[in-house]
Amino acid sequence: MDKKQIKPALVTIGPVTVIMVLLIALPLIYVAVMSFCSIDEYYNVTFDFTLENYMRLFNADYLKIYAQSLGIAFITTVLCILIGYPFSYIIARTKSRRKKVLYMLVIIPFWTNSLIRIYGWRTFLGNSGWLNGILTALGIVSEPVDFLYKSGTTIVGMVYCLIPFMILPLYTAIEKLDDSLLEASQDLGAKPVNTFFEVILPLTMSGIFSGSLMVFIPCLGYFFVSDILGGGNTDMIGNLIERQFQSGNNWPLGAALSIILIIVTLLLVKVYQKMGGDMDALGV
């Protein structure tokens, strides 16, 4: 580096480096170190090396919770694709001038605090909630139906919180589609189904992939959704971490859980990267 450049380089890169090192790198290293620490009889962290935290986390029960978390995240992602894809397709292919408005309408609900929106679902789905009120008034049911506090309710909440992350990248990918390609496919006599699977879907796959990653990963950590709508019955990895840092009072165990979550995240990102690479080869 040129001597004259050192000062401006320091001024520009210095602050961001300090923050990233002190508040991202250092804390994560500390969490990694802590995950190998023990606790004394008063639950204080002591720096005695142990593998016990990880051993505890690799028994069948914890594995079941990871599997359940991944399962819920997976179902959430699939539902987001199934709902989000046709929806984004229709919105993005609209010729209407209101396209931008339709797009904004997806975003506007998300400017209201997420917790209170989740709570809105609770008010709606509860035993004396609106939905049951409507159903009983219409005579469809005589007794209120239990909608709340099931793993299904957690999934509804997750889909609700995360679906914009799916819709928006899909919208962008679909909007980029070239009309002439679709027409060419039709002119060549392809059925709509074939056009979809052989032209549209491959061209919009990148949107599906980035949407999926953006739905899947946060889903693993949104502990408040399963708390509020799942009634505490469907713990996710996020709930386990939260518990160890709050009431469970076992920070090293929580740290080990966080490290596992980081590893899962990085693996998913790697998979995504791999798929992104494939997309490259396909010429997208």
Next chain:
Amino acid sequence: MTLAGCGSKTGSTETGSSINVFIWTEYVSDAAIEAFEEESGIKVNVSTYSSNEDLMAKLKSETEGTYDVILPSDYAVEYLISQDKLMELDKDKLTNLSNISSAYLDPSYDPGNVYSVPYEGGVACIAVNTSKVDMEITSYDDLFNPSLEGQIVVLDDYRAVIGMTERSMGLSMNESDADKLAEVEEKLLTLKDNIKLYDSDSPKSALISGDCSVGMIWSAEVALSMEENPDIEIVYPKEGAYVFMDNWAIPTGSTHYDEAMEFINFMLSAEAAQMNVSDFPYLCPNEAGLELMGEEYVANTAKNVPSEVIENGEFISNLDTDTMAIYDEMWTKLKE
């Protein structure tokens, strides 16, 4: 905004100092706190927690001096004393301590009330919505009945739920024998299908709204839900209930000791006790406050928990880390 807020309240008083009070959710009357602010000119910043474990975790992770007054339960007081986390209370300043019934003074977890003074207490008991539940429920053990599938709200508190299971098996809530705990776990997991909701903060809500028809919850929550829904009844489990007593204390490092003492002394007054008990009808050790509440309150067995229930019940005590790990594992399995 902040300045305007307290400026109007402090009025004539000198400094406008403030204290940070860390208490249970749904436990101390807003009216009582406002009355204290008015009388003393001290602003009270309230934060809340949902379990003793939350409190202990926060006290550990926050720097000293973050909180000036806390409200730990019996076993948490014992733990905090062992950790040198509490300051001694200057009895000369607690002129209202004489309001507290001697039956609740000098407890085993803090002999001589050196560090803490009792606030309110109660039991974890059972609430039953009789219009929805056919079976007769008289014990913790009845909650394990498969016919109650998906109907119960329990406290989101592992000592309470595991302790209840232990009581139902005739064991202590503080059992530490690994073999016995294996049996406890087996029974505990049979409760899984019956539990619909875990909620420590406002379990009455689910009972009132009809989302749950049975609850294993704090006694005052039952009392409050009975006011909203007359079909709800309170059941004191025949095995003997989980008993608790919550206490005012000052954590070490508090920089507002005098103001904190003033606050605690105010809370021990008969008027404050009356306000608190009116809003949160737990067992009230404050005799002067009880007198103000009148006959009706004293006669209400859901609010003024009968003394034999307390005598039959059991306090929780601290567990060693190995036993805690077993409890934690059980809880994880139950909630997965």
Next chain:
Amino acid sequence: MKRKRRIKRNKILGVGFCALVYLFLFLPISVIVANSFNATTTKPYMSWKGFTLDWYVKLWENTSLLEAFGTTMIIAVVSTLLATVIGTLGAIGMYKYKFKGKGLIDGLLYIPVVIPEIVLGISLLTIFSKAGIPRGMITLILAHVTFCIPFVIFNVRARLAGYDISIEEASMDLGANRLTTFFEITLPVLMPGIMGGALLAFTLSIDDVIISYFVNGQTKTYPLKIMESVKSGVAPDVNALSTLILIGTILFVVLTQGDLFKKSSKESGKEETKYEKKKHGKKVFVGNAFSNTVYDARRMWFEDWQYGNR
């Protein structure tokens, strides 16, 4: 004929489907708005007891809620300013200079975007606790600045991608000093990216629950206050405040985006010449920036990151 009928049927199905999705998206919002007019006074404030405007009056007496809202605003403004300045400088520096460890910083920037927020929350909690920094306003601002910076950098970086560094050299050759060049040449070009990043940082900051939950100490932000009230039943005054905020944001969008509704999105953005940009004035780019909300922008960074790794 048959085909036409089928197309028509498909169209109706499509519109119906979209309507259902919008219903899903707006359902809880309508519950919130409706409940702000609910005359119920007993917890958990769920059943309908008639129409009232009382809660909009009572809201102004709920000082702790208003204080929390004020706190959130202060934190959001301060951390947005800091994150925008630090992030913009960082993006420019990383674009202009090659240095050791650049890859590392780049990698660190992706962490807050990719890992679940709870991990960032607990790691900041442990380090603050270890360093003995009392939790409160300061730690909240530090945390918010930390997770906002990458979002600013990626936004500015997208703008830098089309930036020809030689105009800076030309400016210096003509005798302008470094600062003048920065303010006269670099900054105006990057402005849309910077504004986009700043608005995004602001949006992220005011809605953050998970990270704030771990580092707040005694300080209550508005989302944390809501979290507390969710436990015991959200009082309708909280709904009233949420409704007011919602109306405020919608008004803001309509005012700033008004003329954008008339154009398709493709026309705006990079193709505009400098002259056109001047003509449209601030209105356009604030509007543009605003549509770059968190979701939009996150997608951008994922793509950015993907290309970066290729």
